[in-house]
Amino acid sequence: MKTLWLLVIALLAASKSFSQSTAEFVPCQEMPSIITKYNADYASLQIAYVVEYSPEKRNRFAKLDQDYLAKLEKINFNGLSQECKADYIMFKRDRDENLRLSKAEGEEAAKVASWFPFADSLYAAEKFRRYGGKVPDSKRLALLYTGITKQVVSLREKLKKEDNLGVLNIYTATNIITGIKTAMRSSFEFYNGYDPLYTWWIPLPYEKLTKELSGYEKDFQTKLENGKLQMDKTGIVGKPVGRDELIKLLKYNYINYTPEELIDIANKEFEWCDREALKASKEMGFGTNWKAAQEKVKETYVEAGEKPMLIRRLFNESLDFLKKHDLVTIDPLAEEVWGLRMMSPERQLVNPFFTGGTSISISYPTNTMEIDDRLMSMKGNNPHFSRATVHHESIAGHHYQRMQNNRFRTYRSFGTPFWTEGNALFWEFLLYDMNFPQSPEDRMGMLFWRMHRSARVIFSMNYHLGKWTPQQCIDFLVDRVVFERANAEAEVRRSFAVRISPLYQLAYLMGGIQFSGLKKELVDSKKMTIKEFNDTILKLNGMPVEMLRAILTNQPLTKDFKTSWRFYDKAPFWK
Known part of the structure; x- marks a missing residue:
């Protein structure tokens, strides 16, 4: 009996020691669940929407954020634990910020849209490929590529004389070109060698257009090297964002x-x-x-x-x-x-x-x-x-x-x-x-x-x-x-x-x-x-x-939390 009591006492002591040494903040279930689902949905969309700076991708990811903001509205914030309240605030903050940045990206893309009058037709070709429900009209696509190649040649000559592009304009333009080449490559790698007519019509026009687009991209990048966009002779070109941003x-x-x-x-x-x-x-x-x-x-x-x-x-x-x-x-x-x-x-x-x-x-x-x-x-x-x-x-x-x-x-x-x-x-x-x-x-x-x-x-x-x-x-x-x-x-x-x-x-x-x-x-x-x-x-x-x-x-948290911590007011913290 004495041995049994000693064992019980030892187990109780061990349990107390364990609970004290491993005392952790325990998360609730609501926010981990919704955040995990969002991350999974985001990863899934990344599989389908691969064309950077395309309106389709921008709009689809904006819809994802809007959908999850609607889901948040259905959660009882005041009923959440402290950790989940923090998660709620940060998750909402990130969805709002994504939408702000998405809108800004769209506005920047609109400023250089005149340099890419052919973009929508190439986006549409990639979307057709992704759906895969019909045989492509390869002859029409070859003619489209040939026509766009001529457009790009003309635009490159026009670009040489353009002096009003800023750093952000050039950054946006080069990202659009990267996205367009991704869209074209997606179709080419899917059909070429498999579809006989596509393989007969497309490789040469594809190669010519891709080469011309790469040159177009370099033309934009060259604009960064001219004196107008450089603040000094260091060759370092960035983009001061300004006080408001x-x-x-x-x-x-x-x-x-x-x-x-x-x-x-x-x-x-x-x-x-x-x-x-x-x-x-x-x-x-x-x-x-x-x-x-x-x-x-x-x-x-x-x-x-x-x-x-x-x-x-x-x-x-x-x-x-x-x-x-x-x-x-x-x-x-x-x-x-x-x-x-x-x-x-x-x-x-x-x-x-x-x-x-x-x-x-x-x-x-x-x-x-x-x-x-x-x-x-x-x-x-x-x-x-x-x-x-x-x-x-x-x-x-x-x-x-x-x-x-x-x-x-x-x-x-x-x-x-x-x-x-x-x-x-x-x-x-x-x-x-x-x-x-x-x-x-x-x-x-x-x-x-x-x-x-x-x-x-x-x-x-x-x-x-x-x-x-x-x-x-x-x-x-x-x-x-x-x-x-x-x-x-x-x-x-x-x-x-x-x-x-x-x-x-x-x-x-x-x-x-x-x-x-x-x-x-x-x-x-x-x-x-x-x-x-x-x-x-x-x-x-x-x-x-x-x-x-x-x-x-355990600071009080509200749904519309705004920063208030003046972390340096009692500084310095050093010895």
């Missing part, structure tokens, strides 16, 4: 600050970095000349061929630090599958530093680079700079984020760089405060990246506000952050690529500050341990940080 994007991402306020925050963070850099500079024997100290740090680069060994050593050191201080639960599989690969020289032109994910892509010079470029790459990827970011890219940064996101709350599709980059940067903040850097040189390395993130806010906002040129952005990185010039050029080129969100570069610092503020609110106040905090963030999956905060702190 920045405000819309900030509200969408739940950032309750204006562009000007964000620049002010970044300058304050820069001042903190300056003070820290001076401390490290004095310890290194450079007095108040921290830029000279930073140059000294750059000279510690390892020789060609030794970078992978360095990255592995730094990875092991950061992982040991996380384990020693019990900062996050680490799945052993994450250590097992993490690895290394080398970045191509072409990729290094827009990404001068190593990047992460399932493995670290190492940016280091190859034998095809010019000697000066090799030295700049080696200096920019020195051991002390790399020490600052290896955990950002691996564990508990991007590699671990992806692994956990694939295992918990997988229905969530609200990923944002404010969560992804912000949380990875938060780890840099946390480890710096916990004395992970072992020397003043290490601190200078970590401060380089901290300055870099502040600089990103300043130059990207000023660029999109129309105040700075790409050259001014490059010079700012060189003069203020001590970038190697080639690395600065690559950074700016990457920042202003048309497909990069205008808010992407500021998301690092602002997201990191948001997570730091949340840590102060929950961990520093003893409401959660640091391990519980980090584990919960990963298990709740990616989302705007203000919505994460609403879940963790």
